[in-house]
Amino acid sequence: MTQTAHRPGASDSRPAADRPTINTSSHDTAEPIVGDPFDLPSDTGVGAGEDVDPGPRAAQWHVGEHLADLWGMLGSVALTAALGAQGAALVNEAYRRVGQPLPETLHEAEMIPVEAVIDMGRDVPTLEEVVQWCERNDRREPRAVYEDALRDKKVRDDRAEREREEARKAQDRAKKYADDPAAAVRALFPGPPLALTAGELPPFPVGALPSPYCDMVRAVATFTQTDPGMAGMTMLGTLAAATQRCVDIEVRHGWSEPLSLFVVTVAEPSERKSSVFDQVSQPLRDAEDALVLETEDRRVEKETLRDIATAQAADAKKVATKAATNGDAGAAGLRDDAVRLAKEAAEIRLPPIPRLIADDITAEALGAKLFEHGERLAVMASEGGIFATMAGRYNSGVPNIDVYLKGYSGDACRVDRMSGGRSEKLTRPALTLVLAVQPVILESATANTLFVRSGLMARTMIALPPSRLGRRDSNPPTVDAFLAADYHQAVETLTRTLSRAYFADGKVGSLKMSEGANRRRESLSASIEPRLGKTGDFTESGMNEWAGKHVGRVCRIAGLLHLAEHGPEGVDRPVGVKTFTDAERIGEYATAHTAAAFAQAGSADVAGAEEVLRVLRKFVGEHRRYTFPQREIRNHLPRSMRQVGAVDAPLALLERLNWVIVETVRRPHGGTPSVTVTLNPDGIA
Structure with missing residues (x-):
């Protein structure tokens, strides 16, 4: 808040009849104020009359120090009857002397603010002075008033300190970048602009996959x-479904x-999602x-043993x-003996029926299937109906995603059986989700x-592979049979090997x-951590939580690439540097695409953002500066975007992606901010 120095003797040039005054009809009358309240000694803040009543005296102290900013300090609840006609007359005189119009609603206030009571021209009055004032004005909470004063003073001091610090930084930037204005502006941003549309996104690093996986991705594409991104990401999901619950990575x-x-x-409709899914995941279905x-023979054997043990326990019980x-x-x-035989029968567990893949499935059915099939499953679908199912499509609109969250992390959870009403515990469920969805489905999910x-x-992880519709070869080569x-x-x-070695016996490599x-x-x-801070680009783009899981995600990908390259024997050898580097490349691809997906979520604002960028780039070229009023930008946009508020969403999108900084500048003496x-x-560029 800007403070204006007192100008003794200043007068209002308007006729007296035209000057606004405070309506004092609702206030009690009081004795005239002693002396000129505006001739206040600056060292004490005390007026000429030492025996002035504390109500008017408080007002004298206040206007003597903050004359031109009285209304700004007091806000919408300013004076009270405690100040009486004296206070009203004092305020009228204050505004007359500085030549400012009196706020019309000043007389309507009913509460007295802390500033009007105790801002006496020095930091904060003593508690004794506040108590004395409260007693004389029938206020029963002097300590609360005093603590409010301390708190409000700290707020003002902190604000002033921040403003001084910002001014110092601005001066430092001006000196540092005196010869390079662009560098000064660039220093205000946490990083370079993020991709606004999928067309600017990096391609899938097919070479990060070992052979024959990389060759198969190219051939299918x-x-x-x-x-290739569609087949590449589907292949990663296929590898996860093949190895989860058999092997972890330490x-x-x-x-x-x-x-x-x-x-x-x-991908859009008609992008051949189903064809890609079928060709990439078919080996997994055959393995299932x-x-x-x-396991059929082993299940029959165990089932027979369990039946025998159960019968023996029943006979012993009789x-x-x-x-x-x-x-x-x-x-x-x-x-x-009966108890022992019953326990032995109960301990005979049937080998789970191997089930690797499910399609559209409710959360309740998913939990039951996880329990029934050994706590591992992959939901793989070339459509996005599973998101609607998660949101409660089959559950009266009540969402249920707990089993998905626990299945990704491998955390224990309880699930209800589909029949019998029993609740079962999953000790370390493993769930993989591989979907190909239309943009509208992703928008609703995000x-x-x-x-x-x-x-x-x-x-x-989200992939936004560019469409090839309109540019497709009508007679492409088929996938080589040997490949x-x-x-x-x-x-x-x-x-099959990992399932036999680990999953069948309940072990995890x-x-x-x-x-x-x-x-x-x-x-x-170390490179990700600073980007998670308050001013980091992950935080600015709404990717903070996603990026917080990125290191673990890259380690998972490294484990999958390692097993893809070395096969089941890879469990006995460590993951190497090259494999981890390849996993990082895939992680960078996923980061860029997911960030773009988050930014575009629900955003028909991309087209508007591109229009705003067009105008800004034109302005920079014409004026050789980088900051412009929003009003001026709006006037150069298409007519449909010139209405107030029409550019808010596009600007918010651009700000999240580090393209622009939108700042509200408040005027020193009020008015509409710019x-x-x-x-x-x-x-x-």
């Missing part, structure tokens, strides 16, 4: 005439990550069928019951408050990381 002592992934690829056949009824001497021993705040979207066979064998062998890979991981973590927009110099 060529045959389906789709971007990042460091006490920190392990399961190999589950949540992957969402976004083979595992069912492999004998023990009869002995107890008849009071036989050996009843206690028979009872113990706009869902529960999905975002619960961390569901923070667990999800398809190699890929099929690699996926099926990895799935552990991948280790080499020293070099751990150094890369530490470097990645809004300025500063363009990031890196966004000019």
Whole structure:
């Protein structure tokens, strides 16, 4: 708040009849004020009359120090009847002397503010002075008034200190960048602008995948005439489904990550999502069928043993019951035998029926299937109906995503059986989610408050592969049969071998990381951490929670790439530096695409943002500066965007992506604030 010095003797040039006055009809009358209240000694803040009543005296102190800013300090609740006619006359005179119009609502106030009571021209009055004033004016909370004064003074002091600090920084920037104005503006931004549209996003790093996986991605992309990102991200999800709940990766002592992934690829209708899904995931479906056949004999054996044990326990129970009824001497021993046999029967567990893939499934059914099939499952679908299911489509609109959150992290949870009403515990569930959805489905998911705040979207990698519609070859080469066979064998062998070695016996293998890979991981973590702060680009773009899980996500990808390259034998060797570096490349791809997806969520504002950028770039070229009033920008936009508020959403999108800084500038003496927009110099090209 700007303060204007007292100008003794200043007069209002308007006729007396035209000057506003405070309506004092509702105030009690009081004795005239002693002396001129505006001739106040600056060292004490006390007026000429030492015996003046504290009400008017407080007002004298106040206007003597803050004459021109009286209304700004007092706000909408200013004076009270305690000041009486004297206070009203004093304020009228204050405004007359500085030549400012009197606020029309000043007389309507009913409460007396702290500033009007105790701002006596020095920091804060003593508690004794406040108590004395409150007693004379029938106020019963002097300590609260005093504490308010201290708090308000601290607020003002802090604000003033911040303003001084900002001014100092501005001066430092001006000196540092005197010869380079663009660098001075660039220093205001936390980083370069993020991609506004999918067309500016990086391509999928196909070379990060080992052979034959990389070759299969290229072949499928060529045959389906789709971007390699669609097949590449689907393949990562396929590898996660093949290895989860069999192997984890130990990042460091006490920190392990399961190999589950949540992957969402976004594509328009007719983009051949189903064809890509079928060709990439078919080996996994075949492996599932083979595992069912492999475990069938073992299930029959275990089921038979359990039936025999159950029958023996039932017979023992009958004998023990009869002995107890008849009071036989050996009843206690028979009872113990019955209990032992019942426990032995209950401990015979049937091997889970292997189930690797599910499609559209409710959360309740998913929990039951996880329990029934050994706590691992992959929900893979070339449509996005699963998001509607999560949001409660089959549950009266009540969302249920807990099993998804726990399944990604491997945390224990309880689920209800579909029949019998029993509740079962999942000790370390493993759930992978691989979806290909239309943009409208993604928009609804990223706009869902529960999905975002619960961390569901923070667990999800999103790919926005560019469309090839209108540019597709009508007769592309098919996938080479030998390549398809190699890929099929690699996926099926990895799935079946790990299932037999670990999953069938309820064990989980552990991948280790080499020293070099751990150094890369530490470097990645160190580079991400500053970007998670209040002014970091991840925070500014709404990616904070997602980025907070990024290191663990990259470690999961590294584990998948390692097993893809070395097969089941890779469990016995550490993850190397090259593998981790390749995982980082995929992580960078996922980061850029997910950030763009978050920015575009629900955003028909991209077109408006591009119009705003067009105007800003034109202005910079014409005026050789980077900051412009929003009003001036709006006047040069298409007519549909010139209405008040029409540019708010596009500007908010640009600000989240580091393209602009929008700042509200308040005028020193009130009035409507002005809004300025500063363009990031890196966004000019």
